[in-house]
Amino acid sequence: xxxxxxxxxxxxxxxxxxLVLVLxxxxxxxxxxxxxxxxxxxxxxxxALAGHIAHGEDGWIVDFEGGPGPAPEVTxxxxxxxxxxxxxxxxxxEHAPELLGKIVGLPDPTGEPGTWTRPVRxxxxxxxxxxxxxxxxxxxxxxxxARVERGEEEMVRGLPPDLxxxxxxxxxxxxxLAPVRARTRALLGQIVLLGTLGTLAAFxxxxxxxxxxxxPLNDLARDAEAVRLPLDAAPxxxxxxxxxxxxxxxxxxxxxxxxxxxxxxxxxxxxxxxxELRTPLSVxxxxxxxxxxxxxxxxxxxxxxxxVLHQVERMQATLDQLLCLARADRDGARTAGSVDLADVVRExxxxxxxxSPSPPVALDVPDTLTVPADPAAVGMIVRNLLDNALRxxxxxxxxxxxxxxDGDSVRIRVEDDGEGIPAEHVAHVFERFHQVxxxxxxxxxxLGLAIVETLAKVHGGTVHLDSEPGRGTxxxxxxxx
Amino acid sequence: MARILVIEDEDRxxxxxxxxxxxxxxxxxxxxxxxxxxxxxxxxRWDLLVVDRMLPGLSGVDLCRAYRATGGSxxxxxxxxxxxTADVVEGLDAxxxxxxxxxxxxxxxxxxxxxxxxxxxxxxxxRLATGPLVLDPAEHRAWCDGVELELTAKELELLHLLMKRSxxxxxxxxxxxxxxxxxxxxxxxxxxxHVSSLRRKLGDHGTLVRTVRGIGYTxxxxxx
Numbered sequence: 001x002x003x004x005x006x007x008x009x010x011x012x013x014x015x016x017x018x019l020v021l022v023l024x025x026x027x028x029x030x031x032x033x034x035x036x037x038x039x040x041x042x043x044x045x046x047x048a049l050a051g052h053i054a055h056g057e058d059g060w061i062v063d064f065e066g067g068p069g070p071a072p073e074v075t076x077x078x079x080x081x082x083x084x085x086x087x088x089x090x091x092x093x094e095h096a097p098e099l100l101g102k103i104v105g106l107p108d109p110t111g112e113p114g115t116w117t118r119p120v121r122x123x124x125x126x127x128x129x130x131x132x133x134x135x136x137x138x139x140x141x142x143x144x145x146a147r148v149e150r151g152e153e154e155m156v157r158g159l160p161p162d163l164x165x166x167x168x169x170x171x172x173x174x175x176x177l178a179p180v181r182a183r184t185r186a187l188l189g190q191i192v193l194l195g196t197l198g199t200l201a202a203f204x205x206x207x208x209x210x211x212x213x214x215x216p217l218n219d220l221a222r223d224a225e226a227v228r229l230p231l232d233a234a235p236x237x238x239x240x241x242x243x244x245x246x247x248x249x250x251x252x253x254x255x256x257x258x259x260x261x262x263x264x265x266x267x268x269x270x271x272x273x274x275x276e277l278r279t280p281l282s283v284x285x286x287x288x289x290x291x292x293x294x295x296x297x298x299x300x301x302x303x304x305x306x307x308v309l310h311q312v313e314r315m316q317a318t319l320d321q322l323l324c325l326a327r328a329d330r331d332g333a334r335t336a337g338s339v340d341l342a343d344v345v346r347e348x349x350x351x352x353x354x355x356s357p358s359p360p361v362a363l364d365v366p367d368t369l370t371v372p373a374d375p376a377a378v379g380m381i382v383r384n385l386l387d388n389a390l391r392x393x394x395x396x397x398x399x400x401x402x403x404x405x406d407g408d409s410v411r412i413r414v415e416d417d418g419e420g421i422p423a424e425h426v427a428h429v430f431e432r433f434h435q436v437x438x439x440x441x442x443x444x445x446x447l448g449l450a451i452v453e454t455l456a457k458v459h460g461g462t463v464h465l466d467s468e469p470g471r472g473t474x475x476x477x478x479x480x481x
Numbered sequence: 482m483a484r485i486l487v488i489e490d491e492d493r494x495x496x497x498x499x500x501x502x503x504x505x506x507x508x509x510x511x512x513x514x515x516x517x518x519x520x521x522x523x524x525x526r527w528d529l530l531v532v533d534r535m536l537p538g539l540s541g542v543d544l545c546r547a548y549r550a551t552g553g554s555x556x557x558x559x560x561x562x563x564x565x566t567a568d569v570v571e572g573l574d575a576x577x578x579x580x581x582x583x584x585x586x587x588x589x590x591x592x593x594x595x596x597x598x599x600x601x602x603x604x605x606x607x608r609l610a611t612g613p614l615v616l617d618p619a620e621h622r623a624w625c626d627g628v629e630l631e632l633t634a635k636e637l638e639l640l641h642l643l644m645k646r647s648x649x650x651x652x653x654x655x656x657x658x659x660x661x662x663x664x665x666x667x668x669x670x671x672x673x674x675h676v677s678s679l680r681r682k683l684g685d686h687g688t689l690v691r692t693v694r695g696i697g698y699t700x701x702x703x704x705x
Binding site: 271274275278279281282283284285286287289290293294312316327338339340342343344347350367368370374375376379 | 491493494497498500501504535560562563564565566582583584585586587588670673674676677678681688691692694695696
């Protein structure tokens with residue numbers, strides 16, 4: 001997980017949690033308010049119905065002004081309603097009784113004497129939610145005293161003066177909840193939308209913030225990756241503003257400087273070692289060669305001198321290879337200029353042919369093929385591959401060298417039909433000082449393929465080796481163009 | 482035969498060079514450090530200088546520069562234990578004609594010495610000859626084994642530069658600097674392309690033009 005992702009998560013996490021919490025509380029309160037609103041509305045309507053009670057010739061009636069039948073403004077939006085008189089439970093008026101559901105008779109609270117200015121709910125309450133047909137309904141039942149103060153103009157209509165008190169009314173009203181629920185759903189949808197938008201906004205802001213925080217680190221990392229040894233001055237430019245990134249830049253510069261010091265020591269060591277080893281070796285070689293040139297009469301002495309010369313040559317070859325590896329390890333991916341690989345291959349083959357004319361070397365190279373690589377290094381690669389192939393191929397065999405562009409890389413292939421390499425050794429042939437046959441002396445120090453691999457790698461290339469004992473070996477080096 | 486000055490601080494190596502080259506019939510003088518070596522090189526007439534790259538007092542490169550700056554014209558061969566491209570190019574740019582990495586095969590030293598001694602700078606305009614090759618700068622014509630070569634202007638110029646310094650290594654920069662103006666920077670492999678086509682036209686003698694890996698080219702007969 002990148003730092004940017006982590007910072008984003010750290011910002012978005014608490015922010016979104018807080019947002020969700022607030023929205024949940026809000027939703028809860030909205031839902032509660034909705035329920036309260038519905039009940040208030042039902043109570044108001046029930047009270048309005050109670051206000052239409054009147055005493056007619058046959059006793060109590062519900063009197064909608066303008067004649068019998070429900071008054072639109074009172075019963076509008078009600079699916080069903082019913083008015084009963086306590087204590088006998090007689091139904092005075094009802095509408096759509098099939099939608100009323102089971103109505104429980106509420107106990108008569110016995111209205112207390114007092115002053116009533118309007119129909120007032122006096123007690124008992126029953127709320128029933130049920131689904132009838134397609135309708136989600138709420139049935140609300142309550143008890144009302146239908147009475148106004150005696151002596152005032154606004155009396156219960158038609159009430160004879162001798163009647164002691166008006167009755168208690170049990171009123172049930174039923175409403176369809178669908179429109180309310182639809183509004184609630186719409187509101188919840190809005191809350192979810194708000195939550196989603198809020199989360200997205202929080203994420204976007206966090207991304208920007210995290211990006212801003214991480215950018216100097218990324219810049220520093222990119223600069224640090226581009227640093228190559230040897231260094232020129234301070235490789236990274238610190239902002240010197242004292243923040244953490246600045247501190248990191250200073251720390252990295254310090255580390256690079258230490259690497260540079262050790263690099264310089266290593267370079268000096270390699271150079272000194274090559275000088276210190278080559279100078280005496282050169283004297284030994286000249287000593288023997290000059291002596292042989294001037295003439296050594298004694299056969300035993302001559303043999304001894306020739307043996308010394310042979311061993312010096314071996315030592316010199318190993319020293320050259322070690323220095324080559326040391327330089328490749330030290331210099332890494334520095335590529336010095338470009339080189340005509342076709343020319344290198346042709347000339348290496350010419351040189352090798354001059355030294356040992358058999359086995360024959362078949363050559364397949366284009367006229368020119370320039371690659372960005374260190375000329376000495378590619379020369380070494382080709383020479384080592386060729387030496388290796390020739391050493392393991394009988395004079396009756398053939399070594400094939402080919403060079404071709406393959407995609408965005410150059411492929412150098414050297415194949416022979418020689419003795420091949422036993423399977424258990426194939427995995428180890430690129431190890432330094434690995435010998436397939438340790439009993440063979442004088443052939444090589446086992447550094448050839450290690451050098452090929454190291455040099456190919458520092459040029460960003462690869463080496464692949466296929467071998468079959470008795471059939472031959474094929475080595476392919478690929479270098480990027 | 483020839484007078485050769487060996488400037489080498491390692492006594493035994495100097496002595497062996499003196500003995501070995503002496504056996505070839507040359508008169509060999511020896512100087513043990515850079516300062517005395519430069520003095521002797523300037524004081525006497527020499528056909529060839531063999532100089533160790535690392536000398537006490539005055540380095541081989543500085544000696545070479547000083548020698549060339551004072552008009553010294555004898556060919557100069559570097560012996561060096563340092564064989565990096567940068568080391569070699571520095572030496573050649575200082576005015577050396579060739580270099581040999583220590584430890585060297587004495588046979589090879591003798592072959593290089595012979596080549597450098599054979600080298601005939603000749604006045605400009607005169608016909609040049611190296612092995613089977615003949616070039617006439619005035620007429621802009623060249624022959625190989627007596628057969629006239631059909632060369633482009635660039636190829637002829639390239640051959641001319643190599644033949645003028647036959648036996649010596651001519652660095653890539655030196656060649657490119659003469660073949661192209663600084664303003665018209667050639668493609669990175671233009672030199673290789675011209676060398677390659679020159680070699681093709683030389684046929685069997687194409688190998689006379691030898692690549693000195695990473696450094697330049699030289700016109701030289703194959704060793705051994």
